[in-house]
Amino acid sequence: MQKTFEWQTFAFAVGVYTLWVGLLFVEVLWVAIPLIGVVIALQSSVQHELLHGHPFQTACKNAALGWVSVIIVIPYARFRDTHLAHHYDPNLTDPYEDPETNYFDPAVWQELSRATQVILGINNTLAGRLILGPLIGTLAFWRSEVRNRTTDTIRQWAWHLPAVAIVIGLVWISPMSLWSYAFATYIGMSLLKLRTFLEHQAADRASHRTAIIEQGGVFGFLFLNNHLHVVRHMHPRVPWYQLPRLYAQNRAHYLRRNGGYAFQSYGEVWRTYAWRAKDPVAHPIWTKSDRK
Numbered sequence: 001m002q003k004t005f006e007w008q009t010f011a012f013a014v015g016v017y018t019l020w021v022g023l024l025f026v027e028v029l030w031v032a033i034p035l036i037g038v039v040i041a042l043q044s045s046v047q048h049e050l051l052h053g054h055p056f057q058t059a060c061k062n063a064a065l066g067w068v069s070v071i072i073v074i075p076y077a078r079f080r081d082t083h084l085a086h087h088y089d090p091n092l093t094d095p096y097e098d099p100e101t102n103y104f105d106p107a108v109w110q111e112l113s114r115a116t117q118v119i120l121g122i123n124n125t126l127a128g129r130l131i132l133g134p135l136i137g138t139l140a141f142w143r144s145e146v147r148n149r150t151t152d153t154i155r156q157w158a159w160h161l162p163a164v165a166i167v168i169g170l171v172w173i174s175p176m177s178l179w180s181y182a183f184a185t186y187i188g189m190s191l192l193k194l195r196t197f198l199e200h201q202a203a204d205r206a207s208h209r210t211a212i213i214e215q216g217g218v219f220g221f222l223f224l225n226n227h228l229h230v231v232r233h234m235h236p237r238v239p240w241y242q243l244p245r246l247y248a249q250n251r252a253h254y255l256r257r258n259g260g261y262a263f264q265s266y267g268e269v270w271r272t273y274a275w276r277a278k279d280p281v282a283h284p285i286w287t288k289s290d291r292k
Contacts, residue, residue, distance in 0.1 A: 006055035037187025051080035075160030109282035134189035208259035
């Protein structure tokens with residue numbers, strides 16, 4: 001029977017917010033900035049749990065807990081809606097239907113300038129994704145929001161503005177400058193790019209598109225066990241603290257399910273893809289170019 005309230009997730013979320021506020025008032029910036037970057041990434045992981053129905057059963061309560069998005073550049077409501085759309089597995093990696101894909105329609109790719117292709121190619125290496133990914137991803141997200149804006153989207157951005165004011169207000173009265181906080185935000189977003197770098201691959205079978213990193217280590221904690229990504233996609237309502245046990249009990253099943261798309265650790269991911277592209281930017285098996 002599903003719990004009606006998960007105190008573990010609620011307490012963790014409150015702790016993350018408390019830690020974030022406390023770090024804003026650490027006067028040694030070279031200490032505060034990277035730590036705030038880590039907490040910003042951690043809060044995004046908390047928001048990921050909230051949109052999947054934790055710790056409350058009602059979406060409005062979870063939205064209230066995640067409303068103040070300390071990453072600022074993405075409203076919680078937009079993160080929720082686009083990410084839930086991404087969880088429709090038949091559309092994973094679809095250049096048009098998957099809001100979180102990095103793949104391009106090959107026909108669109110051919111129309112890009114050479115400079116743009118080079119930049120996006122660098123962004124498909126892990127080092128490039130960590131350095132350039134936050135900027136490229138944010139600009140692409142904003143561009144999509146403007147091009148596909150709806151009444152709901154505008155309303156969600158409007159609700160986000162008071163949350164932005166709260167974050168900026170707290171930064172303003174703290175010893176940290178807005179520029180320092182922007183740098184910390186970039187660090188946090190870079191950490192998140194490590195998580196998303198190879199979560200999905202192009203594959204004919206939808207079940208083979210989602211990765212597993214078996215030993216998350218410290219990053220497993222930072223990402224709230226989302227390194228076991230195929231488990232999350234198959235069981236989105238299972239809370240983060242139960243995912244490792246679920247994977248350990250059914251390891252062979254999940255590896256068979258995703259076609260063996262697995263890595264031992266983030267160290268292996270770095271050694272393999274730090275300076276080498278994981279895959280092409282143009283979707284390698286795309287056959288629907290008429291959908292431009």
